[in-house]
Amino acid sequence: PVMELAERTKGSYEFMEEAKKVMPGGVTANIKHFAPYPIVMKHGRGAYLTDVDNNQYIDYLMSYGALMTGHGDEEVKKAVIKQVEEDGTWLFGTPHELEIKMGKKLQEYYPSMELLRYTNSGTEATLLAIRLAAAFTGKQKVAKFEGHYHGGYDQMLVSVNPSVDDAGEEDEPKGIAESKGMCPSTVRNTVVLPFNNLKACKKILKARKDEIGCVMIEPVQAGFIPAEREFIHGLRKITEELGMVLIFDEVKTGFRVALGGAQSIYDVKPDITTLGKAVGGGYPVGMVGGKKEIMMMSAPAKGADVFDSSQSKASTANEVLFHSGTYNGHPSILAAGLATIEILEKKSDEVFSLTTYLKQRLELTFKRYKIPMKAVGVGSIFSVVLTDKKKILHYRDLQNTDLQTRKKIDIELLKEGIYTKPLNRYSLSTAHTKKEVDETIKAYERVLSKISSHPA
Numbered sequence: 001p002v003m004e005l006a007e008r009t010k011g012s013y014e015f016m017e018e019a020k021k022v023m024p025g026g027v028t029a030n031i032k033h034f035a036p037y038p039i040v041m042k043h044g045r046g047a048y049l050t051d052v053d054n055n056q057y058i059d060y061l062m063s064y065g066a067l068m069t070g071h072g073d074e075e076v077k078k079a080v081i082k083q084v085e086e087d088g089t090w091l092f093g094t095p096h097e098l099e100i101k102m103g104k105k106l107q108e109y110y111p112s113m114e115l116l117r118y119t120n121s122g123t124e125a126t127l128l129a130i131r132l133a134a135a136f137t138g139k140q141k142v143a144k145f146e147g148h149y150h151g152g153y154d155q156m157l158v159s160v161n162p163s164v165d166d167a168g169e170e171d172e173p174k175g176i177a178e179s180k181g182m183c184p185s186t187v188r189n190t191v192v193l194p195f196n197n198l199k200a201c202k203k204i205l206k207a208r209k210d211e212i213g214c215v216m217i218e219p220v221q222a223g224f225i226p227a228e229r230e231f232i233h234g235l236r237k238i239t240e241e242l243g244m245v246l247i248f249d250e251v252k253t254g255f256r257v258a259l260g261g262a263q264s265i266y267d268v269k270p271d272i273t274t275l276g277k278a279v280g281g282g283y284p285v286g287m288v289g290g291k292k293e294i295m296m297m298s299a300p301a302k303g304a305d306v307f308d309s310s311q312s313k314a315s316t317a318n319e320v321l322f323h324s325g326t327y328n329g330h331p332s333i334l335a336a337g338l339a340t341i342e343i344l345e346k347k348s349d350e351v352f353s354l355t356t357y358l359k360q361r362l363e364l365t366f367k368r369y370k371i372p373m374k375a376v377g378v379g380s381i382f383s384v385v386l387t388d389k390k391k392i393l394h395y396r397d398l399q400n401t402d403l404q405t406r407k408k409i410d411i412e413l414l415k416e417g418i419y420t421k422p423l424n425r426y427s428l429s430t431a432h433t434k435k436e437v438d439e440t441i442k443a444y445e446r447v448l449s450k451i452s453s454h455p456a
């Protein structure tokens, strides 16, 4: 029999008691916590994680999608070691070759990124994208979608996971601050839009066309709820007409829904794209790229160099757009990222078809137990959504699904050695094979037979 979770994970409990003496709540990011305590891992390899009690799990969290070649990939590891050994240092503090090499590679898959900059996280990438848009349009307000995440800062931590009761009408959502300590005037500067509702978006955007400088969107919400084709093309058109910069945040979808991201699937050219996660091969990274004339806002002032006092004068006079970062374009990280892309060029199709197989088999399994379920997702990411609705179109649809049962299933799966953070998505990697996927389906079978009132 499968041991109770508390019994299996005693070591995690003890670890977390110690961790609480070091970090608030024992975690260094609140999302890493779940009740009653998170499972603490000590080893990862390929598709597997091992916790401090030596329980082994097939990992579908894949570090929130960041690992698309699994844990400890040999090629990625070699690329990092090679960079350090050949270059001698792992941080030049000057321009270097890998910045160009990675840039050209990205432009192959994301031709919309005519020029680009590197950052250290997806958060920093979306921050820079917003500043570029404001500088380019001269309009300070930003628009985002209900349920979309772009980073934990004041402008964007608005209506990411609001209680639907507080969040206004479906076609005119209210901006809800998601954290204590956020600046109310910054929150008021953010306009919230309903995803996959073109008519309502047009109305809101038109009414505030003189204030809104950019519209930022996850073209596939949270990596799994796709925009309707008509919606995303309509959004492209209306933002162009109203003089707003359209930003595709592809931090999660980049390389994961397709090598060329969601923009390659929809055949839409955003003005700015942000990337992160998978393209860092598991190391911290972000990228911002887009139209030349927008990206050039961040170029150094003309003719300025360190010996020219006009450079400092120019920045204090706000004549240039400030963008900096000690670690931007970190050589070891770009080496890891380039190695990752090379692997994905050969193997991403296999990951996508394995994901499709898992989705189909899971839907069949749920059907046999008469639990309405949809495996919603694109490419290598999906979520198990317990609903009999035909389509999940946005945040509120998702809130209306059976999250309680989903959570119960997820906890049972942990006992079966299938890992994702409860209620989270599934992200596959090149390290997952049919063996892991078939074991996963069998584990689901056992769990559903336990919780379902309908024997299959």
Ligand code: PMP
Pocket: 064, 120, 121, 122, 123, 124, 126, 149, 150, 151, 218, 249, 250, 251, 252, 276, 277, 285
């Ligand atoms: N944008 C999206 C779409 C994301 O999914 C995330 C991370 N979950 C971010 C931005 C922020 O990226 P990071 O955690 O690297 O700062």
